[in-house]
Amino acid sequence: MGDEGFRIGIDFGTSNTAAVLAFPDGRIRPLLFDGSPLLPSAVHADPLVGLLVGRDATHAARARPDRFEPHPKRCVDDGAVLLGEARVPVTDLVAGVLRRVAAEASRVSGGAVPRAVLTCPAGWGPRRQEVLRTAARGVFSDVVLVPEPVAAATYFVAVAGRRVPTGSCLMVYDLGAGTFDASVVRRTTEGFEVLAIHGLSDVGGLDIDAEIVAALGHTYRTRDEATWRRLVEPQDPADRRASRTLWEDVRAGKELLSRAAHTSVHIPLFDDEAPVGREQLDRLAGPILERTVAASRAVLDAAGVAPEDLAGLFLVGGASRMPLAAALLHKQFRVAPTVVEQPELVVAEGGLHIRGSAAPAAGPEGTDAPSPLLLASARTPPGPADGPQDRAGPPTRPRAGLRLRLRRRLTAVALAATVVVGAAAAVVAEQLSGSASSGLTAVPEPLRGDCRDGDGATMPGAARTLLCRDPQGQQATVGLFDDREAVESAYQQAVREAGVTPGEGDCATATTGEHRYPAAGTATGRVLCYTGESGRTSIVWTDDRGHTITRAEAPSRDAAPVLREAWLAWTGAPAFPTREERDLIDLLAAADCRRAPIGLLDDFPGALAGVECNPQGVGARTASYLRFGTVADLRSAMDGQAAAAGAPTGVDCADGAAPGFLGARRYDLRSVELGTLLCQPGPQSSLVMQWSVESLLVAGRAVGADSADLAGWWRAYSGPPVARIVEAVNRQSAPPFPTAGESDLLSHIPQRSRKDCLRPSGEQVRKNVGSEPVVAVVCGPTSGARIVFYYRFPDVRAMRRSYGSGRTGGADCTRQPRRFEGESSYQRGRVTGRLQCGSDESGNRWLEWTTDQLAVQAFAFQGGDPAAMIDWWRHDAGPS
Structure with a gap:
């Protein structure tokens, strides 16, 4: 890209737009808008100053929401949008956002940037493409359109450095703020072609935000219905500001939970902080993300590609950061997803690495009608990371091929025809006598073809010494020992003489080291590699099963890689992953x-x-x-x-x-x-x-x-x-959990709280209820408390004896008393019992309650907001 001048890559998204600038010297940097790499795609029509975009638009919308369009991309088929009293063409809305991007690019580059690469959904037909192209041409003189999954796949190879051999397929999982797209692309000699796409227009990060807000409403609406309605259905400027603050804090909290286990969300008007945990977020987002997984499965089926045949599963789009997305995909396809640090920039940057352009194919019958599953094709030349290895398939170590490569390398470094062999030591599993062949079972298989007695060359402590040669003429000395102790003694002496620190380095990649081998599976022995003062490189290794030590040498440091590959072949080093x-x-x-x-x-x-x-x-x-x-x-x-x-x-x-x-x-x-x-x-x-x-x-x-x-x-x-x-814990419990009694107790616990249940330890049972005979289970985390213990007694009298050890009489916990401390009787429908609440020194709240009808006593620990705890206890805690 050194002679191409400045270029800009733009991913015009439903909710946010990302842009990266390519410098003439090849550097690529994201553009920042008010300190963020994401520019809201929102537009606001101001009658005095014209179109406002980005955060200026969202700010202006607080006063005049009727002039605000937060998602211009969703209006691509509408022709024009009514903003206040003005009817504004969609191309003007898009151009307004692109003009803001161009202005930032000009500020950074010091002049106008005429060349732009814009990405668009692979399923967009000619009419939608033309809307985007027309808007862009009003801002840039040179415009290229690129399908989004092709840009993402190009980034996967050119920037992330991942291997996608020609003919192999990659799945692109693109979860943005407002939409989701799953695509399968195949690498060709010309670049990437889209085999299948599947989009969901009603799934994105915003929908997860809405689930969080709804869950918060479950708690706060019961406290003050009118105030909550002001937040979710604002009617005046003050309430609209409060509502926007709520949604912004929910989004920020969701993003933080991608990195932390807990956070809190500020609830305007209530002036409260609501705790939100990763588990709660996963529970709320789960059904939404399950839809994206189902769409991903459908697109694989449409492309005719099995999950195990994928060269990768690439997660892009800001909402894909959620750990649950990667976990669900991995569970479904058994393919480890790839997530980069800034997934929202992948598409914009990937487009800049495409030399040439290709627009996606039109929808069915050449129309722009949305299709739930669209087969398309879009090609682009291979990126800079292309190379012979990408066309040769995954790396393997076939012995014949390796030997041929070794022979060529030996010639190239002017080695005679062999690797010079030094002294060696070995241990044999059986007592050796007679010909050299009687100990061959202890010799590495590739060296067994040509072995003879050592002709006077012996290894200290060895019962016998053999000189062996592989079919390429490479030699090694093998010492056969009587027992493992003799092997250990001789090997440790070699380590001391080499001056190498045990347990350091990696002889598979370097010339100095000492460690176990192989790198996976049961250890076969230990290996030592080093270069002596004369420059000769040595590898010495033991075989615990055959009681051998083998030693091979190369005459110089330059020949060390050849020796290293020979050792890997002789010992059968496993490819990753085993x-x-x-x-x-x-x-x-x-x-x-x-x-x-x-x-x-x-x-x-x-x-x-x-x-x-x-x-x-x-x-x-x-x-x-x-x-x-x-x-x-x-x-x-x-x-x-x-x-x-x-x-x-x-x-x-x-x-x-x-x-x-x-x-x-x-x-x-x-x-x-x-x-x-x-x-x-x-x-x-x-x-x-x-x-x-x-x-x-x-x-x-x-x-x-x-x-x-x-x-x-x-x-x-x-x-x-x-x-x-x-x-695993439940499967290995004695007896396996749950027993019949435990299953019956679990059946009375509401599904929302019946999460990851276990049999608690005997010590914990004694701590909670003493020596009373009980059936016990512990579950969590729940929306009200992280840990909940349930104990079922033989009868109500035994339950009351256990509960009676604490204080009785006091404030009603359901009224959230001061310091959240109280104890009283309760009635929920036909269920009766007693309820106690309290807080520990660190501020964690707890509940303890009984259920007369089932003779159950329960303890909920590590709770958060009292209102949330009581709401959970009323509806989802049980037992019932």
């Missing part, structure tokens, strides 16, 4: 994962697989996860980590406040013990949190810089999903 790694990624429902550094598996002996994933939210720089074969291996690894860190046991660091950020203790989920949590300082002023989930045989490790932020990240994002943990 089955264990794929299972771990699926369990986590994680996105953007890769194989964990080999040193991490070294730190956790017994681990079968490790992945490192881009952490969601803020607070953690890296997040890694490991899978184990047994609980004993997992506990042993965690105990070893705690001992190495010198962490005092019993110190809780879940809030990040442990002295020196050092401590280890067992932690639980609603009283059910899950595993160990360990905090410790890391290298270079970093902080490390490590934890285990024993029911899933998983350990996690996160690194950050701030103790409170890292602990907050762990509480919100540590993974795996709570539902998977609960499922």
Whole structure:
């Protein structure tokens, strides 16, 4: 792009417009509008100053909403829009927004930017395209239209650096503020073609905002119907301002919940702060996002592409940031979604990487009639990231191909025809005698074709030494040992002589290191790689099963890559992802994962697989996860980590406040013990949190810089999903949960509160109700409290004995008494009992109540707003 001058890429969206500027030197930067990369697409017709756009328009709308159009893109078929007394052509509305973009581009570039690449939905036909093109030509002299999914796919390859081989398909999941589009595109030698699209015009971030507002109304309408109506149906300027403030705060809170577990929303007119949690947001957004997943499935079916054949699943659009979107897609398709840091800029920037243009095909029969599922085609030349590897398919390591490549490289670096071999040591599983072939089962299979006795070359401690050669003439020395202890002694001596620190580096990618291998699955042995003073590069590795040590050398550092590939071929290094790694990624429902550094598996002996994933939210720089074969291996690894860190046991660091950020203790989920949590300082002023989930045989490790932020990240994002943990815990309970009695108790709990239920620990039961025999379940989080315990007694008398241990008589909790403290009898329809409420020192509210008809006592802890708690208790807490 160095000789193309300034160009601008624009994604004219339903609710917001994003734009990026390409500089002549190839740099690409987003344009900022009032400090934000998003310009509201809104337009307001002012009779004195003309059209106002963006935030100016939304501000003016508070006084004259009749002159305001928040979504000009939805008016593309209307020809003109009535704003106040003026009838304004749609092309003028669009041009007004584009003119604001052009002005910002001119300010940044120092002059007019005549060339613009605009994106539009792939399903738009010629008439709609012409509306956008006509509006743009009134602002820019050179206009190119590009289909949105093609722009996104081009970004996926050219900017995100992801591989999409020619002939492979990519799904683009575009969830914006006002609309949703799912597309399947296929890479061709010319670029990308759209195979199928499916759009939902009534699904977007705004619809999720509306669900949050409706949920808040469930609470606040009961407090003051008239005041709430002023917020949702404003009639005067003051109420309209309050209403807009509410919606803006709801949107901001929703966006924050993509990074945090809890937030609050300011409720104007009530002058109150309403708590909103990630779980509540997921519950409200779930049905909306499920529709997008169904549309994604439909578009795959229409394109005739199986999920496992996708080269990627790319999430774009600002609303796609919600973690639940990626989780639902991963659950449906078993494909790890890709999410970038600023998904709202993807389409605008992707359009600039397309050399040439292509407009989407028209709708059915050449019309612009909307189609729920439209097959289309749009091609664009490949982006800068194109290369031979993209046409060759995914990387593999077929032995014949690897040997051919090694032979060519050997010639290129002028190696004779072999890798020079040095001393080696090995251990054999059986006692060796007779010919060299009697120990061949302990020799790496590619080297077995040509082995002979070492002709005097011996390895200290070895029962026998063999010189072996693979079909390409590459040699290695194999030492056969009598037992594992002899192997360990000889190998440790080699490590000491090499001067390499154990457990560091990666011999698969570097010339210096020492660690276990392979990088996934059960460890086969250990490997040492280093370069000596003479410049000779050596690789020495053990085989625990065959009791061998093998050593191979290259004459110079330049030949090290050849030796490294030979070692990978000889030991059968697994490609990513292995089955264990794929299972771990699926369990986590994680996105953007890769194989964990080999040193991490070294730190956790017994681990079968490790992945490192881009952490969601803020607070953690890296997040890694490991899978184990047994609980004993997992506990042993965690105990070893705690001992190495010198962490005092019993110190809780879940809030990040442990002295020196050092401590280890067992932690639980609603009283059910899950595993160990360990905090410790890391290298270079970093902080490390490590934890285990024993029911899933998983350990996690996160690194950050701030103790409170890292602990907050762990509480919100540590993974795996709570539902998977609960499922595993219940399956492994003795007896499996739920029993017949527990099932009957659950049947009396309303569905909204019957979430992720478990059998509480015996200690928790004794703490709540003493020694009375009960059937117990614990559920949560709910809309009223994060944790709710339900205990069913043999009879009402036993229940009242338990409840009677507390105080009775006082204020009515349903009237939300001062400090939310009270106790009294209650009646809900035919259900009677007693209700007690209170607050602890940290401000968390709790409820305790009985249900006479079922002999049930319940406890709700970690509640929030008293009105919300009481509303939940009345309608959704149960039992009934």
